[in-house]
Amino acid sequence: GAVVSQHPSRVICKSGTSVKIECRSLDFQATTMFWYRQFPKKSLMLMATSNEGSKATYEQGVEKDKFLINHASLTLSTLTVTSAHPEDSSFYICSARRQGQGEAFFGQGTRLTVV
Amino acid sequence: AQSVTQPDIHITVSEGASLELRCNYSYGATPYLFWYVQSPGQGLQLLLKYFSGDTLVQGIKGFEAEFKRSQSSFNLRKPSVHWSDAAEYFCAVGALFGNEKLTFGTGTRLTIIP
Numbered sequence: 587g588a589v590v591s592q593h594p595s596r597v598i599c600k601s602g603t604s605v606k607i608e609c610r611s612l613d614f615q616a617t618t619m620f621w622y623r624q625f626p627k628k629s630l631m632l633m634a635t636s637n638e639g640s641k642a643t644y645e646q647g648v649e650k651d652k653f654l655i656n657h658a659s660l661t662l663s664t665l666t667v668t669s670a671h672p673e674d675s676s677f678y679i680c681s682a683r684r685q686g687q688g689e690a691f692f693g694q695g696t697r698l699t700v701v
Numbered sequence: 702a703q704s705v706t707q708p709d710i711h712i713t714v715s716e717g718a719s720l721e722l723r724c725n726y727s728y729g730a731t732p733y734l735f736w737y738v739q740s741p742g743q744g745l746q747l748l749l750k751y752f753s754g755d756t757l758v759q760g761i762k763g764f765e766a767e768f769k770r771s772q773s774s775f776n777l778r779k780p781s782v783h784w785s786d787a788a789e790y791f792c793a794v795g796a797l798f799g800n801e802k803l804t805f806g807t808g809t810r811l812t813i814i815p
Contacts, residue, residue, distance in 0.1 A: 592744075618800055629791065629807045630745075635800045643800065679744060681803075688797055689733070694744035 589613055590682045592693030599670055599700055607665045607696045609680030615660035616682035620690060621653075624677040636663050670700040703728045705794050707806035714782050715814050722777040722809050724792030734775040735793040735803065736766055745791070751775060752797070762786070787813045 589612040599605045609619055617638050622630040634650075636642040636657035644650045652674075654666040663682070667674050677697050681690040704727045714720050726732055733752050737745040749760025756768040766777045775792060789810050795803035 620802060627810075630805045632802055632804075635802060637800065683797075689735070689750065690803065692737075692745045692747075697742065 588684070588691045590616075590680065590691045590693040592680055592696055594696060595694060596697045597699070599698070601671055601700055602669055604666055604668045605670055605698060607667075607678055607680075607698075609663045609665070609682065609693050611661045611682040611691075614682075614684050616663075616684060617660065618683040618690075619657055619663040620681045620683075621655060621663075621665050622679045622681070624679060624695075626677075630679060633665075667698065670698070672700045674698065675700045703794055703804045705792050705804055705806035707790075707792055707809050709809045710807070711810045711812065713812040713814060716784050717781050720777075720779045720782045720786070720811070722790050722792075722811070724775045724777065724806060725773050726775060726792070726794040727773065728794050730796070732775075732794050733797055734766075734768060735795075736760065736764070736775075736777050737791045737793065738762075739789045739791065739808075741788075748777070748790075782811075782813055784813045784815075787811055 591610045593608045619636045621633045624630045633648045634642045634644045636655045638657050638660050642655035657663040679695040681692045683690040706725045735750045736748040748764050749758050751758050751768045759765050764779050789808045791808045792806040793803045
């Protein structure tokens with residue numbers, strides 16, 4: 587149990603376009619989902635925390651209009667990178683926490699390349 | 702504020718040798734501690750975790766870690782490394798409730814030499 591699926595695993599897009607990344611909890615309900623960004627050879631930096639049915643909470647320095655997060659159901663959260671630029675190229679990873687409490691489980695990540 | 706320090710950016714170990722990766726944390730309450738491994742281009746795989754109880758925890762792939770509250774440490778160990786253990790290792794601290802987040806260390810890259 588506790589499987590988190592991220593899609594797509596890899597995406598290449600043109601500069602100026604938007605890209606949507608999905609994070610699904612396959613066998614549990616996730617009231618809280620976390621979105622991380624990882625630069626090459628760097629650690630994971632938390633971008634935002636989303637709760638089902640409410641607005642996401644963004645970490646300091648993360649542009650909320652640039653990185654749109656939607657957590658419309660207990661099993662799905664999406665991250666949309668709007669008007670992508672090459673500097674948005676990165677590895678994005680989500681994690682999901684079961685309803686109430688418990689450790690968060692990670693998706694397999696999405697490699698975004700903006701050309 | 703919570704923080705994690707992994708003092709070693711890169712470690713090289715011979716195959717078959719023992720391994721210890723260091724992790725020190727700062728956390729205001731009872732810490733929940735994790736070790737993850739990441740292969741190039743891949744997501745995170747949980748190796749082991751400490752929530753409470755026995756301070757020596759066993760994980761997958763023959764790894765273990767010891768929680769030492771007095772030293773604020775949670776070092777990862779393996780008695781004999783295999784070439785397949787070459788990867789990036791991340792220590793993390795956090796809580797388990799609501800919006801409480803995980804904070805990651807900067808990672809230790811492990812290279813295995815024949």
